[in-house]
Structures are given as structure tokens and as C-alpha cells.
Amino acid sequence: MAGWMWLRIFFGPNLQRIHGPPGQPRPEGRARRRGWNYQPMGLEKHTDSIIGWASVLWSLSYYSSPLLFCYLYRKGYICSSKLLPVSQYVGTVLICLLGVACLRGWGRWKNSEYVQFISILEETRKNNTPSNKKKLRCFDFDFSFWPVDFSWTEFSNPKLSKAGVSLLKPETRLRGTADGLLNHVRTLPCHVISFLIAHSFGRRMLYPGSVGLLQKAMRPMLQQGQAKLIEEFDGQRNKLVACDGNEIDTMFVDRRKDGGPDGKTLVICCEGNAGFYEVGCMNTPLEGGYSVLGWNHPGFGGSTGVPFPQNEANAMDVVIQLAVHKLGFQLNDIIIYAWSIGGFTASWAVMSYPELQAVVLDASFDDLLPLALKVMPDSWRPLVQHTVRQYMNLNNAKQLCQYQGPVLLIRRTKDEIITTTGPEDIMSNRGNDLLLKLLQFRYPKVMADEGVKVVRQWLGAPNPIAEASVYSQYEVDDDWCVSVLQSYQTHNGTVFPWSVGEDMALECRRQLALFLARKYMRNFETTHCTPLPFSEFHAPWRL
Structure with missing residues (x-):
């Protein structure tokens, strides 16, 4: 038994904070928890720091690998005689890191708080009962180890499969068979380049919050924001599995028990391209007493995957299903609220679920293409158009026009992000185009x-x-x-x-x-x- 426990501790997740049990109700009716940051002992602290720096260096090496490879190739280091010593050196480093990990495991073994946590985690994995899950929610740790709370397979939807939910397709010109084949051959290089751009720097430019280094830099802020949601608002963290296999990190604050007039309405929040529910737009409806459900884009925070449109829509779908099938809300009790690029998933949601009560889009745009053309050279225009339409087709206006319910658009008059010429030209704000297209329809x-x-x-x-x-x-x-x-x-x-x-x-x-x-x-x-x-x-x- 001791050997089994030691292995669990050795391979276990990093523990960040202990939220503690719910405390006494505050005057406004919300429960309050008194939490504290997990304090590793000396051996665990130092070894964890070494592993953390190794992870940062690996991330830097990963992102700079193309430049590094070109440099080594020009210097003549890409050959068998010089690669062998390098591989030996890398092997030595890996063995040293394995030894450091063993020492960290020993440090964890000596810490009673970590041993208690790992025992609760393993018990919850074996028997995922509400009582065990309640105990586990007292800990903040690596979300990849969190048991699944809700999956797309738990509800019946004949239109949904592992291929994902349906999206509006970009408009394409119809051609004859021969002309289409010749055109495909002629444009093949453009297709290849577009694919490479979209899956490398394009996706990271569009969603900088998915970059691991940025998340590491923001980790203390995210942990503080999550602690506030759990300890002050009694937030419940849940892991969802979307139809594409991505795990989605969500936070739910239930205000129905407070008795306020707005608590029976759920606001689902869709964050911006560098936003996280821990520090994002969830706070706005929380101030008003609404029940709130926040979620992180694929690749953000505890969510896995990458934030391409199909993955985004799949994630939004399972979030809505959680609200309906597990949290007990009706679709007409749900308002979708989005900031910036979150307008894509918000407009997809109301297009796909027309029974939703309303949608509020803050600082959002009508279409990604004009904004993408703004930041790229004019000579790249055909390539940018093809890349956006094929891989990043965030056509919010087209989706929003499919919705019949109430809509509110909030325009930032000094917006410097979704304008095509600058914040001083308010008429270049793409929120204007979103309004005009909706009204014209x-x-x-x-x-x-x-x-x-x-x-x-x-x-x-x-x-x-x-x-x-x-x-x-x-x-x-x-x-x-x-x-x-x-x-x-x-x-x-x-x-x-x-x-x-x-x-x-x-x-x-x-x-x-x-x-x-x-x-x-x-x-x-x-x-x-x-x-x-x-x-x-x-x-x-x-x-």
C-alpha cells in the first residue's frame, strides 16, 4: 500500500491552493471559504522550481526551434558525428530531471497536506460520488488530473457526432469538373501555405491566450481569480468533455439559492482572445446577481486542444448542454454574453439554439477578415483571404442574423483593436458593420x-x-x-x-x-x- 501511494505521489499533480470547506453564510447569503496557498517543504519547493524552469526552457526551445535548426544547419552541426554528443548530453539531462522528480516525490511524501490531497483524489477517481467531489473541490491542482464531470455522450442529440457540431460554410464559387481540378492543382501551394500559417503563428496571433508562455506568466493572476470565484462566490469548477475529445474547464456560480430576482437567469460568458474566466468578463454579470457560467477556450487554462472555429463551437455546445442537463436551466433562462472574439461562439450559440433568451455582444465585430487584412501586408491579401475563410472563418454577423431573439451590441467608442484605421476613426469600428448587417437583415x-x-x-x-x-x-x-x-x-x-x-x-x-x-x-x-x-x-x- 505504501509503494502504491508513493507512486501516486511521484506521478501526481502540482497542488496550488487549498480552498478549505465552506464557511458560515455571509449576510447576503453566499457561502465563504477561507483558503490558503499550498506551502511545499524545502525539498519539494526547490525540486519543483528546477522542473518549472526546465519546462520554461523547453517551451522557449519549442517556439524558437525553426530558427535554432537553421542556425545549427548553417554552422554544420546537423550531422551524425556532432549529433551523437548532443544526444548523449540530452540523455544526461533527462536522467538528472528524473532524479529531481524522485526527490520532489519524496518531499511530497513528507507533507501531510499533499498526502491528504492525493488520497482524496484517488478516492474520487475510484468512486466519483457528490460527497467525494465536494471534498476534491477544496483543492486547486493541475486540471489535467481532474475527474470528468460531464460529457457530450450523456445527452441525446442525433445531429451531434465526433465530427463536431455544424458550422456555416464559407461561400465558394461553383466550377465545372475539369476546371475545378485544374484550379485545385493551381492553388495547391496556396492551400499548403494557408494550412501552415493557420496552424503555426496564425492561430497564436489570433488567440494569444493559448500560448503556454503567456499562461505561465499569468498563472499567479489566474490562481488568484479562481480562488476569488470559489471562496467568495462558492463557484463550482467542472471538467467537460466535448465531442472532439477536448476537455473544457468551466466555472459555475449558482445564485438561485440567494433568492434575488436575477439569480434564476444564467449568463454564459464567452471570453476574448486573451481572456480567461478567472479574470475575464464573468465579473460583470456577477456584480448584478446573475447565476454565471464561465468557460475557457480550448487551449486556455485547464482546457485542452486548440481554438479553431470547429473546436470553439464544439466547446460551446457542451457548455450549453451542461447548463441544461446538469445545472437545471431551461434554454429560455439563459443569456449569452460575449466580449471581443467571444462573439463568434456567442453568435454560433444563438444561431444553433434559437430558444436562448438573449445575446449581449460587447466590443465584438462582424467578420474577422477586414481585421486580419489590417495587420498583414497588402501583397498578402489573397493568401490572407484564403487562410481566414478556410481555417478561421469568424463570420459573426452571418451567424447572428440567423437568430430571432433579442440582441444588444455594446460599442467601445475608443476601441483600438477592432477598428481598421485607428481608435480616432470611430466609423472604422467593425461593431458598426455588425449593427448595420443585423438591422439590414x-x-x-x-x-x-x-x-x-x-x-x-x-x-x-x-x-x-x-x-x-x-x-x-x-x-x-x-x-x-x-x-x-x-x-x-x-x-x-x-x-x-x-x-x-x-x-x-x-x-x-x-x-x-x-x-x-x-x-x-x-x-x-x-x-x-x-x-x-x-x-x-x-x-x-x-x-
């Missing part, structure tokens, strides 16, 4: 040429005073607009697109266009990465 008669023109004028206003001036210039009567829309809805139903405005005078269509623009979009006078305060978070407008 839902209200095509209102959003004809003159409607688009007045909405662009409103979007180009540099400050709230100028916005109000545009609104008053066209003498918009809110009550009249509401009555017109309600009358149309009563007689024609709710399914978009609407033909409202078809027989109206030009001035009336302008009023409706401005009214709808202000209902679908709210401005926030700040930059892209400023956390959204709850005062700016609103449920979308309903007619």
Missing part, C-alpha cells in the same frame, strides 16, 4: 439607402451630445416607433425579416432606423480592454 425596408445613411450619421457622432443632436434633428418619436412596430408584430408575426416601412414616407423610415439603432446598440466611452461595469450591462431591448 431584420428590417430591410427601413434600412434602405436613406435608413443606412442616417444610422451611419448617428454612429459617426463623436460624443453623446452629438448623438442626441442627430436623434433630435430627425425628430424621432419613440412612442410612435413602438406603436408602429407593435402593430406590425400583431398583424404579421415575429419572424424576421420584417417588411415594416414598405409604404412609409421617407421621414418615417428615418425615424424608425434611428430608433432601432439606439435600441440595438449602446455606446461605452472607453477602450477595448477596459472591464465592463455592471451599470453598462443591460438585458437587450424587447418590443
Whole structure:
């Protein structure tokens, strides 16, 4: 038994923090835990530091390996006579690291807190009961060792398979058989280069949060944020398995037991390209008393895989299924809230699950392609277009237009990330295009040429005073607009697109266009990465 336990300790995960059992309820009703950071003893501390530095050096070597290989090749080191000593040296280093790992295991053996933790972990693996899982949730450790809490195989969905959920396909031109074959041969180099770009620096540029070195640098901040969610908000961490096999790291804060009016509504949060639920947009709905479910992109934090669109959608799907089948929420009790690039999974979710209550998109864009073209040389335009459409087709507007429910867009007026010319040019903010495409789909008669023109004028206003001036210039009567829309809805139903405005005078269509623009979009006078305060978070407008 002692030998078995020693092996478990030797191969066991790093223990970061002990959250402790739930404490006494606070006045507002939430449970509170008093936690503390795990303190390794001297031998474990020093050996763990050595292994940690070895991991960092390996990551640096991995990312610099192409340059290193070219340098060694030019110096003539890539030959059998010189590679043999190098391989011997590497073997010696590996043996030394194995010895260091053994010493670390011995240090863990002498630490009663670690021995208690590993015993609970092994007991939970053997018998994954709620009581054992509750004990295990008192520890923060390497998430790869966490038992699975929910899998895509636990619910029945005939449309879902290991191939993944369905995505909107990029538009392609139809060709004849011979022409298609010749074109395929001609464009084969472009396909190969696009694949290499997407699977190397392209994906890392688009999702820098998936880079291991960045995660190592942010680890103390992430651990602190996770401790806050668990100890102050009684958050429950869960591991999900998506249909592609990726493990998704999630955090759920249940406010239903607090008795507040918003606790029965679940807000599922979709983070940005360098965001994590530990320190991301979860805090905004938490301030308002909502129940909140956060999750990390594939390759972020404890989640495995890489954040390509298919993997992202697969992860979002299993998160929604967790909310419905295990957490006990109905789809019409769920609001999807996304920041920045999280708008892709949010728009996919409401497209695929139209029963969802609403969607709020903060600092999001209509399509990735214009933003990708902004940062790449003009001579690369055809290659960038092909790469984005084939491997990173984040067409948020197209997905959002498939949804019939309430939508709120939040535009950062000083946004420096999703603008194509710079934050000083507010009309280059791609949030404008997202609004226009949505309104043009839902209200095509209102959003004809003159409607688009007045909405662009409103979007180009540099400050709230100028916005109000545009609104008053066209003498918009809110009550009249509401009555017109309600009358149309009563007689024609709710399914978009609407033909409202078809027989109206030009001035009336302008009023409706401005009214709808202000209902679908709210401005926030700040930059892209400023956390959204709850005062700016609103449920979308309903007619």
C-alpha cells in the first residue's frame, strides 16, 4: 500500500491552493471559504522550481526551434558525428530531471497536506460520488488530473457526432469538373501555405491566450481569480468533455439559492482572445446577481486542444448542454454574453439554439477578415483571404442574423483593436458593420439607402451630445416607433425579416432606423480592454 501511494505521489499533480470547506453564510447569503496557498517543504519547493524552469526552457526551445535548426544547419552541426554528443548530453539531462522528480516525490511524501490531497483524489477517481467531489473541490491542482464531470455522450442529440457540431460554410464559387481540378492543382501551394500559417503563428496571433508562455506568466493572476470565484462566490469548477475529445474547464456560480430576482437567469460568458474566466468578463454579470457560467477556450487554462472555429463551437455546445442537463436551466433562462472574439461562439450559440433568451455582444465585430487584412501586408491579401475563410472563418454577423431573439451590441467608442484605421476613426469600428448587417437583415425596408445613411450619421457622432443632436434633428418619436412596430408584430408575426416601412414616407423610415439603432446598440466611452461595469450591462431591448 505504501509503494502504491508513493507512486501516486511521484506521478501526481502540482497542488496550488487549498480552498478549505465552506464557511458560515455571509449576510447576503453566499457561502465563504477561507483558503490558503499550498506551502511545499524545502525539498519539494526547490525540486519543483528546477522542473518549472526546465519546462520554461523547453517551451522557449519549442517556439524558437525553426530558427535554432537553421542556425545549427548553417554552422554544420546537423550531422551524425556532432549529433551523437548532443544526444548523449540530452540523455544526461533527462536522467538528472528524473532524479529531481524522485526527490520532489519524496518531499511530497513528507507533507501531510499533499498526502491528504492525493488520497482524496484517488478516492474520487475510484468512486466519483457528490460527497467525494465536494471534498476534491477544496483543492486547486493541475486540471489535467481532474475527474470528468460531464460529457457530450450523456445527452441525446442525433445531429451531434465526433465530427463536431455544424458550422456555416464559407461561400465558394461553383466550377465545372475539369476546371475545378485544374484550379485545385493551381492553388495547391496556396492551400499548403494557408494550412501552415493557420496552424503555426496564425492561430497564436489570433488567440494569444493559448500560448503556454503567456499562461505561465499569468498563472499567479489566474490562481488568484479562481480562488476569488470559489471562496467568495462558492463557484463550482467542472471538467467537460466535448465531442472532439477536448476537455473544457468551466466555472459555475449558482445564485438561485440567494433568492434575488436575477439569480434564476444564467449568463454564459464567452471570453476574448486573451481572456480567461478567472479574470475575464464573468465579473460583470456577477456584480448584478446573475447565476454565471464561465468557460475557457480550448487551449486556455485547464482546457485542452486548440481554438479553431470547429473546436470553439464544439466547446460551446457542451457548455450549453451542461447548463441544461446538469445545472437545471431551461434554454429560455439563459443569456449569452460575449466580449471581443467571444462573439463568434456567442453568435454560433444563438444561431444553433434559437430558444436562448438573449445575446449581449460587447466590443465584438462582424467578420474577422477586414481585421486580419489590417495587420498583414497588402501583397498578402489573397493568401490572407484564403487562410481566414478556410481555417478561421469568424463570420459573426452571418451567424447572428440567423437568430430571432433579442440582441444588444455594446460599442467601445475608443476601441483600438477592432477598428481598421485607428481608435480616432470611430466609423472604422467593425461593431458598426455588425449593427448595420443585423438591422439590414431584420428590417430591410427601413434600412434602405436613406435608413443606412442616417444610422451611419448617428454612429459617426463623436460624443453623446452629438448623438442626441442627430436623434433630435430627425425628430424621432419613440412612442410612435413602438406603436408602429407593435402593430406590425400583431398583424404579421415575429419572424424576421420584417417588411415594416414598405409604404412609409421617407421621414418615417428615418425615424424608425434611428430608433432601432439606439435600441440595438449602446455606446461605452472607453477602450477595448477596459472591464465592463455592471451599470453598462443591460438585458437587450424587447418590443
